[in-house]
Amino acid sequence: MSSNTNSNIEVLMDYSRYWSETQQTINTLDNHRTLRFNNRNIKKIIGFFDIKPNIKLLDSGCGTGVLIKAISEYFHGEIYLAGIDRDVNFIRHAKTKNIINTEFIAGDALKSPFDSNSFDIVLSYTLIEHINTMEFLKEQYRITKSGGFIGVMTCFPPSKIIKVPYFPDEELIYDELYKVINEPEEKRSFDPFLLPEKLEQTGFTGIEIDTISLPIIWDDDSLAHEQKLKIVELKAKEELGYIELIENKLPINKFDNRIEELKSFVKKRYENRVIDIESGKKNWELEMNYTLCIKARKR
Numbered sequence: 034m035s036s037n038t039n040s041n042i043e044v045l046m047d048y049s050r051y052w053s054e055t056q057q058t059i060n061t062l063d064n065h066r067t068l069r070f071n072n073r074n075i076k077k078i079i080g081f082f083d084i085k086p087n088i089k090l091l092d093s094g095c096g097t098g099v100l101i102k103a104i105s106e107y108f109h110g111e112i113y114l115a116g117i118d119r120d121v122n123f124i125r126h127a128k129t130k131n132i133i134n135t136e137f138i139a140g141d142a143l144k145s146p147f148d149s150n151s152f153d154i155v156l157s158y159t160l161i162e163h164i165n166t167m168e169f170l171k172e173q174y175r176i177t178k179s180g181g182f183i184g185v186m187t188c189f190p191p192s193k194i195i196k197v198p199y200f201p202d203e204e205l206i207y208d209e210l211y212k213v214i215n216e217p218e219e220k221r222s223f224d225p226f227l228l229p230e231k232l233e234q235t236g237f238t239g240i241e242i243d244t245i246s247l248p249i250i251w252d253d254d255s256l257a258h259e260q261k262l263k264i265v266e267l268k269a270k271e272e273l274g275y276i277e278l279i280e281n282k283l284p285i286n287k288f289d290n291r292i293e294e295l296k297s298f299v300k301k302r303y304e305n306r307v308i309d310i311e312s313g314k315k316n317w318e319l320e321m322n323y324t325l326c327i328k329a330r331k332r
Contacts, residue, residue: 061274066099094160098127203298237329
């Protein structure tokens with residue numbers, strides 16, 4: 034097949050539902066980000082990016098609107114928020130959240146419909162690693178107000194300590210299904226440590242860099258009993274949503290029994306976590322998510 038033919042395939046590919054139907058379901062992304070943007074963690078993000086009430090803020094690649102909802106609730110709606118995402122399924126779901134003073138738009142973050150100098154702050158979370166870096170930064174520069182700034186967040190692979198193990202048969206089913214769908218290992222050519230230089234090349238100044246940890250742990254004594262149970266509930270929904278995505282890639286009706294077995298194992302594993310919480314037993318399972326945060330100002 035010629036390179037021209039490959040190029041045509043890429044041009045014709047419909048990206049308006051690509052992410053939600055092949056990479057992360059709506060529920061998986063919603064639960065994933067709800068876990069990470071809890072009350073404690075959202076304060077870290079708001080603090081580093083110096084987000085204040087009564088400004089205009091855009092979330093580029095907003096997904097299902099979880100970050101926007103968390104920011105809105107923190108400021109009790111006293112902030113204008115907008116979100117843009119190429120995936121229409123994510124945007125449709127985000128609109129159902131009915132967040133006040135908020136607008137969600139289905140569109141390309143590289144060619145956004147916003148006027149130049151529109152926003153005080155333009156944030157993005159785990160978007161820049163999936164698109165052309167310089168095109169994205171130039172577009173962010175265009176729509177940011179003079180004196181405003183952008184905030185780029187990109188994640189490192191999480192570090193985990195798992196004390197409640199997978200069932201042996203559960204791991205076998207995962208292996209069996211992965212072989213069928215031939216899931217390739219994601220390869221990232223994006224280098225986050227080159228971002229400061231690229232921001233300077235785009236024209237940004239006042240570049241600040243930090244890392245924020247977004248931990249997930251239910252044994253923390255600062256959490257109420259209900260909060261601990263909610264974390265486990267969201268983790269279970271996140272993993273079951275991931276299984277749903279695997280199911281969508283399998284031949285129809287061929288592996289239904291294996292999928293149901295897998296779901297049963299997952300539900301049992303999280304039921305065991307609930308039993309531990311109810312009994313007061315602590316496993317001290319940890320999932321540490323480290324996010325590189327870069328803030329840069331437009332002249």
